[in-house]
Amino acid sequence: MTLTNHTPAYVTNRGAAYCGDALALLAELPDESVNLVLTSPPFALQREKEYGNRSQADYVEWLAQFARLVQRKLKADGSFVVDLGGAYETGSPTRSLYNFRVAVHFCDQLGFHLAEDFYWHNPSKLPSPIEWVNKRKLRAKDSVNTVWWFGKTRWPKADVTKVLTEYSDRMKKLLEDPAGFYTPKKRPSGHDIGKAFAKDNGGAIPSNLLQIPNSESNGVYLRGCKTVMAKQHPARFPAKLPEFFIRFLTEPGDLVVDIFAGSNTTGSVAEREGRKWLAFEERRDYLAASVFRFFGEEADDEGFKSAHDAIMDGRQVDLRRVVYGEPKPTKPANGSHYPIKPSQSLLLLNEGGTTAGLKSNRPVASVNYRKPGRTPKRKSLLSP
16 A cells, blocks of 8 residues: 555555655545554653654643544554553652553543553663662662553454464473363362363463563664664664564554654564555654665665665665565566565665656665675565
């Protein structure tokens, strides 16, 4: 899906990333067309951050203007997942309630339904805030974010069997020898544990406490940022977080939207999981660097620089690739360019001119993945 009145900064087989105000971009989407909006908006922190966070005083109403549009665009069984970090009141070691006020306001005033409250524990997070934790030693480290899962209705689409976790060692032993580990009976808690408890369902049902470290220190995105000397987005969430909700709340072919895309982790995961996606980001420098998430390990410095420079210059980068078993894109009159080893990432189509199939007259960037002394190899790729 692409927007009629805006040109994407880059496109892939399954999605497109746009630079602009999310309110204007959301307004272009057809009503009831989105399966999942998954995002992490700038938090309401005491200190102003470079990515444009709002003050606690006006935060709820500021975020609500986006939520009103999100509700219109969601399908009846669609979901809205919002990751919000905690904060302290100014000048005292007292927690702000802004993230809880968001949930109450969305449900009481906007008509959303709180399907479930999740908590993302990041064990690798550094101690903060410095004043109350490091200096005065008055508070414990803040390492848990609230993640609200809202439904447009009381019955949003979900399938927990898509996100099962590995059984514990004890459960594995129980499955091997049920009679040796438990006796079916009613427990003091009132739970009636029957013989079916020993059935192997392929994994355990996950809890609403998601323990996912956010400690990425390498990878193509960071390598690309280093190559072009672009600042990494300072508030990235780990791929496992959007992966959980995308698998849990959507099916292949569904549309996932991130309205505060940042480094576009959501879009890259959606692409990998076979979902269509749209990413909206107001800052062009963040969006230009986010294109690296769609590059393979074989991408070289020239490829990074070409794509980044094109987006910063307002030109569109086309990252669609040939997928085995799917029709090939229309070949433009002025030729096409294939990377040496596109891997999961992608095929850059036009050497120049307009993008096939998109309503735009902007030139399309060409990215050269060739390394000195290497011979191009063409091969079909199975879709991920």
